[in-house]
Amino acid sequence: MKLVGCVIVLLVVGTACTEIACGCTPRLNQAIVWGQVTIDSGGPASRAAMFAEATPTGASCVQNTLTAWGRADSLGRFRLAVFGPGVSDSGCVFVGALFPPTQAGKDTVLGPFKMRFAPDAPFDSLNVDLVIPH
Numbered sequence: 001m002k003l004v005g006c007v008i009v010l011l012v013v014g015t016a017c018t019e020i021a022c023g024c025t026p027r028l029n030q031a032i033v034w035g036q037v038t039i040d041s042g043g044p045a046s047r048a049a050m051f052a053e054a055t056p057t058g059a060s061c062v063q064n065t066l067t068a069w070g071r072a073d074s075l076g077r078f079r080l081a082v083f084g085p086g087v088s089d090s091g092c093v094f095v096g097a098l099f100p101p102t103q104a105g106k107d108t109v110l111g112p113f114k115m116r117f118a119p120d121a122p123f124d125s126l127n128v129d130l131v132i133p134h
Helices: 003-015
Strands: 029-039 049-056 066-071 077-084 089-099 106-115 125-126 130-132
Touching: 003 089, 029 049, 029 089, 029 106, 049 077, 049 106, 077 089, 089 130, 106 130
Parallel strands: 029 125, 029 130
Antiparallel strands: 029 077, 049 066, 049 089, 089 106
């Protein structure tokens, strides 16, 4: 009985991340934005709300197009996957942070940065360190 249970678990794990199981055909092109966010006094902006916005090549370079949201960890570090269907290059990528992550928080936005989007690793990545005026 244990053997049958182990085989079932292995089959489920083996198909859990396939395109068929996820329904992600074709895969979305993506790029990675990572870094650290601090406040201007030098401490980490713990749990800051983070975002990265991408505008595909051919469109004017504006914010609020393809947006990825996330949160910095307790040390202010973040990693976001920016993605979009059919995007291969980006005319611009903006990266921003809001701290504290409330309506009363202050934000900082940097960019535009040019990135290449792809469906498979290794993904283009960009290190962006932000400082929030506080």
